[in-house]
Every structure is written in structure tokens, then in C-alpha cells.
């Protein structure tokens with residue numbers, strides 16, 4: 001007699017194992033209120049910085065928040081929250097998220113790697129399997145919000161994240177003002193439209209330079225590209241965040257900007273940009 005693999009259905013029908021996994025995924029996600037994806041057309045535009053600060057701002061408001069770093073190749077979240085070197089436990093298929101303060105639970109592949117220098121050399125299906133585990137097996141518990149720092153671009157991984165969370169509140173798209181980034185963001189917008197994903201808005205990051213002495217913003221290379229693009233594509237524009245050396249320093253020191261610098265000029269601008277998301 002053949003051993004039952006759990007996949008005895010007719011061709012094309014989901015097997016028992018797939019059904020059980022899908023049920024577990026929707027049970028875990030069903031305990032979470034609003035899911036927000038943070039996307040970008042390419043890396044290095046400040047996607048993780050925006051994702052971390054949205055999550056921290058929500059937690060500071062007393063919301064129960066999860067932050068999932070789904071960027072498997074470039075997990076920046078542990079560094080941005082000074083959680084580098086922290087590891088997590090996996091027991092009987094349940095992954096414990098790492099706490100940051102009282103209201104924020106964080107998960108990243110960075111907590112599972114032996115050290116920060118270890119590269120993840122995996123093919124697509126393994127990465128997608130891990131993202132699924134992060135949504136299905138992490139003990140998120142009851143949350144008001146889950147913020148997902150998505151892998152950049154419009155490939156396999158962001159596509160899978162979106163498909164695994166069909167009921168998301170929507171996506172925040174981060175760009176820099178330069179044409180080279182804006183071109184890719186147009187693709188991110190089309191990507192969301194094809195998937196029927198609501199676009200909560202575009203953030204133009206690194207838009208002008210905020211003088212550390214007087215706070216005046218100078219357009220050192222360009223400004224407004226994201227705003228023009230949002231208008232031409234008919235999506236909401238959330239605002240511009242300037243280049244500010246304090247943002248870099250905060251990131252390098254693992255001190256989330258809005259936790260420590262919310263009363264600076266850039267802090268106030270940053271807060272205004274993400275306010276509509278906090279009030280979802």
C-alpha cells in the first residue's frame with residue numbers, strides 16, 4: 001500500500017498539507033488588524049527607515065504593532081533598532097518575535113543568521129517559504145498593525161508577500177526624487193494596481209538637504225520627482241522627507257528617528273508624512 005502523503009486529491013486541487021498551511025496562515029493573520037506594506041522600486045531609497053519609523057510611531061501611540069523585515073538579502077531592521085546580534089528561538093514550529101519596547105514585536109531573518117556578515121544565498125522558493133513562515137509561524141498574537149518592510153522591486157518576493165496578504169490595508173511606496181528611482185516606482189504602482197492593492201501613498205525621501213545648523217532645506221540634486229509622478233499617476237502623495245545627517249546617525253546607532261528626534265524640524269516633517277498612515 002502507498003503511504004499517504006496527504007496529497008491525495010484530484011489533479012490541480014490543493015492537497016491537505018497546502019490546505020492546513022493556508023488555514024494556519026489565515027488564522028495567524030486573522031488576529032492582526034491592519035497590514036501595511038512598505039515598498040520601493042529599488043534598494044537604498046530609505047524603505048526600511050520609513051517602515052521602522054511607521055512601526056515605532058504607531059507603537060508610541062499605544063498600538064500593538066508587528067514589524068516584519070521581509071527583505072531577506074538586506075535585512076536592515078535589526079540594525080535600525082539596535083537589535084543586531086539578537087537571536088530568536090524556534091520551538092515546535094513557532095518562532096518568537098523579538099520585543100522592542102512594550103508594544104512592538106519584530107521579526108527578521110537577521111535574528112536567525114549566525115552573524116551580520118552571513119549572506120543569504122538562496123533561490124526564490126526558499127526565500128518565499130521563509131516569508132510564508134514569518135507570516136504563519138511567528139507568534140505575532142493579537143496586533144493592531146503589522147508593518148511589512150518588503151523586498152525592493154516587483155519580482156518574485158514582493159509579489160509573494162502581496163499574494164499572501166490579500167486583505168492588506170495597502171502599500172506605502174518610497175522613492176527618492178531622482179528620475180532613476182521614480183521610473184522604478186512607476187512600476188511599483190502598476191504592480192500594486194495589477195494586484196488590486198490599495199496605494200496609501202508615495203513618500204519622497206531624501207528630498208533636498210536639511211542644514212543641521214539652521215534647518216533650511218536646500219535642493220542639492222533634485223526635488224519633487226516623486227510628487228510629480230504621484231500626481232501624474234493619480235495616487236496620493238504623502239510628502240517629502242529631506243536628507244538629514246541625523247537620520248543616518250540615528251540609523252547607524254540603532255536609534256529609531258521618531259523615538260528620539262520627533263521634535264526636530266525633520267522629525268516634525270517625517271511625522272506629518274506618515275500621519276495619514278497612523279490614522280488608518
Ligand code: ADP
Nearest residue numbers: 043044045046047048049242243244247248251
Ligand atoms: P532601503 O531600505 O531602501 O534599502 P534604508 O532605509 O536602509 O534604505 O536607508 C539607506 C540609508 O539611507 C541608511 O543609512 C539610512 O539611514 C539613510 N537614510 C534614509 N533616509 C534618509 C534621510 N531622509 N536622510 C538621510 N539619510 C537617510
